Amino acid sequence: MSSTIHSVSASPVISSSPGPALFRACYAPAAARDAALADPRTLAVFGFSHGQPPCADPRWLQVPLAEHGPAQIEIWQGAGKVEHGVRDGVRWSATDAVLFGAIEMDEIDGDIESAAADSYALMSGFLTHCGFPHLLRTWNYLDAVTEGEGDQERYRRFCVGRVRGLRELDEAALPAATCIGRFDGVRRLQVYWLAAREPGLPLENPRQVSAFRYPRQYGPQSPSFSRALLPPPATGLPLLQSGTAAIVGHVSQHTGSLTEQLDETLTNLQSLVDAARLQRPALPATLGAESVLKVYVRRADDLAAIAARMAELPGAPPFIVLHAEVCRAELLVEIEGLHG
Template sequence: MATARREMHNPAEDTHAGPRATVRGAPAAAGLPRLSIEYVDAPGPSALLGCDDVLAVFGFGGAVPATHDDPRYLRVPLEPHDSTGFEVWRGSAPVIRGCDDGLRWACDGQLLFGVVEVAEREGDIQEAARHAYSRLAAFTTGSRTPHLLRVWNYVDAITLGSGDDERYRAFCVGRARGLGDFDVRTLPAATAIGRCDGERVVQVYWLASAAPGTPVENPRQVSAYRYPRQYGPQAPSFARAMLPPAGSAMPLLLSGTAAVVGHASMHDGELLAQLEETFANFDALVGAARRHDPSLPTRFGAGTRLKVYVRDAHDLPLVADALDQRFGDAVPRLLLHAAICRHELAVEIDGVHGAPLV
């Protein structure tokens, strides 16, 4: 099986002496890292950004503001199903924030939210991904929060092209080259999803920490970074989940998960069967994480937050109904119209589990 390609990158090529020095010198938050994640109904992001423990606020789709003066706000280009709510990350006050030549960040001394958006030039997604990840790596390396815990990637037309010319495969090559000389044993949890607004912009945002987390793999699946060559010249660079730093008040961070067993997609054309297989994967993943942290709840519940990505907009009500039957109101969730990174997959889910209740 293929192992991840390792490309050398010189962080000195991307300088962040000003703002990164500020992040490096941010006052350490008292105690251990803390992160809570909530889905909140609000008329807009401004009121949510008024709290000094907020690391980030996310709006979804075209009905929310595209930008905000506060660098902690980000619009995610995926349309929500029957919701205009916001996702809010809360850390430890006080949170400082800033911008560095388009890279926006917020830090509480223990955790850092960062985001970079890179427009493709003539459809070159590989170069846009390389540039985005070079910026990410250069910004975090040597900072007070050098450990990547979780990354989200949103790119347009993710499955366009065939064979090695498929855009997702090109993205994976660019991501690995931008990360530089990485160790697959420390890769962050991640999601890569297709945006549906037609904008050829690679949007990457992440959560980094002063202390390392513990990557977790799913015993039902081949580790993504060990996928065979049939999936492209560069295996995807992520872990299936990430346990937070030991002793922290943070949830288990779940990567994008779908109906994949081993490395093969299952139940082509059977949406509800794919949904069941996805939750079987989550059961196995949580079980693997519990071997490190037995305090994690065995099943999804009030401390779980899920983002559910559905490929075909007309399937959103069907998925919503299936989730209502499975969870009722017990599990907060967002349903989003998004393209999945394999043609045959109709649904993908990520989220957090065991979140501190607020």
């Protein structure tokens, strides 16, 4: 049954009979954008490097991070026709089982905490009324994420604002998440997400302290996300792996060593796959062709080396390498994944 939109209290309600929905994520040349958006099954398309012409389609989002190699886009597709629109500052699209939403909010006088609080309050209100109340995965992009000293660091203020906007914090239902810094100097917070009709299963990495249990030294509000999340089977979504770096316990590892940090990060991603397979044994056992990886690299001079190492991985997982700022100054690389 195709989705329909009704207006209730000025918020969208997307109503349809829930049912199985397949999901596909892939990378493609940037020139494929318009063709992807013309496909009625397309849930979202993301661009990275500058150069794409403007596009009003709510399923298109430009995340300005310079990439290594030819310009690519990321495409998400469902199995059937996708409904989409804009309501109350939220760009959205939906299959019968999965909702994509996106918010872009300018900071006022560089106040990232308020921008985060307002964005997550808007998201929370939208989810309450849209028929997809369960948040599965979020992505957050902001300029200069590690700027500022101590508790005034922009990432720490973002974490405070995020919880203010969520209003309620259920540690048993936290979504997987990414928070990454841009280098573009534009004080605009970009937030997008996936949500479903039913809750997913948050997962933690046995090699790491849960982010929401970090000690006070990392800020007044611990980061509020799970290390990964297994979506409800009806969504057809893969394992959703959070942005993952070279952290063991809660401590950053291998300061100054790009190669060792990359290896530790990949070990952590594999640990999440192992944890997920305890709950869903049918998942592929290792990262490979059924994974889609996004690699964030702090130093521009390291992009080529990281891309070369990623290309050598067993199983040849599809990947893209982006110049971006990881949320701890000593961390040089971070990877997120869709697996399965």
